[in-house]
Amino acid sequence: MAGVSLKCGDCGTLMKSVEEAQEHAELTSHSDFSESTEAVLNLVCTNCGKPCRSKTESDLHTKRTGHSEFVDKTSEAAKPITLEVPKNSEPDVNMEDAGVASTSSQSEEMVVPEVDQKLLAELETMGFQKARATRALHYSGNVSLEAAVNWVVEHENDSDIDQMPLIPANTKVEAPKPSLTPEEMKIKAQELRERARKKKEEEEKKTEREKEKERIRVGKELLEAKRIEEENERKRISALRKAEKEEERRAREKIRQKLEEDKAERRRKLGLPPEDPAAVKPSSPVVEEKKSTLPIRPATKTEQMRECLRSLKQNHKDNDAKVKTAFNTLLTYAKNVATNPNEEKFRKIRLSNATFQARVGSLKEGIEFLELCGFEKIEGGEFLFLPRDKVDMGVLHSAGSELNNAINNPFFGVL
Known part of the structure; x- marks a missing residue:
């Protein structure tokens, strides 16, 4: 069977003529073409007469217009493809003239249709490509x-x-007379431009409104986050001040008790009778009553940390500088882990490190405090290590609060 189309070996597109293949090659730079017995589809819409060259094109036409009835005229439009120059059958025409006539006929087979150049220029001014406008x-x-x-x-x-449209050269297309005068056409063109401008402005306003709504939403979220952060900070400061006041009260109470004991001891040494117990009794119930309120504190580990720091200060009260260095070093360890919980270098301490030994390692209470923060001895007691899954931000914050209290409260650990 003779070829009825040309097929592009690069993309598989079917073309009706050599001219279409040449145009396809110019547009796509494809060069592999061969004859094919598969005819180019010619599906004609029964509603509007639009020809569709593929099933995809007909589906798109149906989707846009709702037209679903097509007549298959592929067999009527299919013609054998001739790649060679046809010979002239007339004997009195020489081969040179026949070649010129054939080439002229072949080149004039499909041409670009003539359109109104003013309208074409208007469409190009509006941003349409020449092929699309034509x-x-x-x-x-x-x-x-x-x-x-x-x-x-x-x-x-x-x-x-x-793609630039092509029509047979012998087809005379008479441009219908425009139903509008030049002035009316100018007015219509102006209306189109104005409509496009208004549509663009509406889209820009809509986009701006959406952006403004997003900015307002983000602003509200930031304000709410800031409010929550400030509220949490106020609660933390309030709890810290309450703990400091409680510590001061307990320190004053211990000092008072110590003074009372010293006074009783002096009276005993001087041979004087002790004071009337009725005068001393009131202080004892008050202490017991206050102590009964201590269990309402939420964190038992916080109490253990406070007692550990108090023991450290009392056991080394003769070396205040060493105590302060130990407190500050422990605060640094707790702050580093709380700030960078994923950094292993802040969660692993070599016990034999000279600097660590000089600041904290030589103090039994310092090691105990780190263990209360979650550190564990590993590798035969060579390292203190806090596993990532055991990092407790609440415990670390409590440790920081207790260390700040121990550093800044002059009554901390007096007795």
Whole structure:
């Protein structure tokens, strides 16, 4: 069977003629073409007469227009493809003249349709490519700018919308007379531009409104986050001040008791009778009553940390500088882990490190405090290590609060 189409070996597109293949090669730089017995589809819409060259094109046309009835005229339009120059059958015409006539006939087989150059220039000014503008004017009847723009909107998904349209050279297309005067056409074109401008402005305003709503939402979220952070900070400061006041009260109470004991001891040494117990009794119930309120504190480990720091200060009260260095070093360890919980270097301490030994390691209470923070001895007691899954921010914050209290409260650990 003779070939009825040319097939592009690069993309598989079927073409009706050599001219279409040449145009396809110019547009795509494809060069592998061969004859094919598969005819180019010619599906004609029964409603509007639009020809569709593929099933995809007909589906797109149905989706845009709702037209679903097509007549398959592929067999009627299929013609054998001739790649060689046809010989002239007339004996009195020489071969040179026949070649010229054949080449002329072949080159004039498909040509670009003539369209209104003013309307074409208007469409190009509006931003349309020349091929798309020419196709729109040709298929819309070459009557007006508005009709061409409407055609582009309806056919913007066509696969060949940006290809220059071609029609047979012997087809005379008479451009219908425009139904509008030049002045009316100018007015219509101005209306189209104004409509496009207004549509663009509306889209920009809508986008700006959406952006403003997003900015307001983000602003509200930031304000709420800031409010929560400030509220938490106020609660933390309030709890810290309450703990400091409680510590001061307990320190004063211990000092008072110590003074009372010293006074009783002096009276005993002097041989004086002790004071009337009734005068001393009131202080004892008050202490017991206050002590009964201590269990309401939420963290038992916090109490253990406070007692550990108090023991450290009392056991080394003769070396205040060493105690302060130990407190500050422990605060640094707790702060580093709380700030960078994923950094292993802040969660692992070599016990034999000289600096660590000089500051904390030589103090039994310092090691105990780190263990209360979650550190564990590993590798035979060579390292203190806090596993990542055991990092407790609440415990670390409590440790920081207790260390700040121990450093800044002059009554901390007096007795």
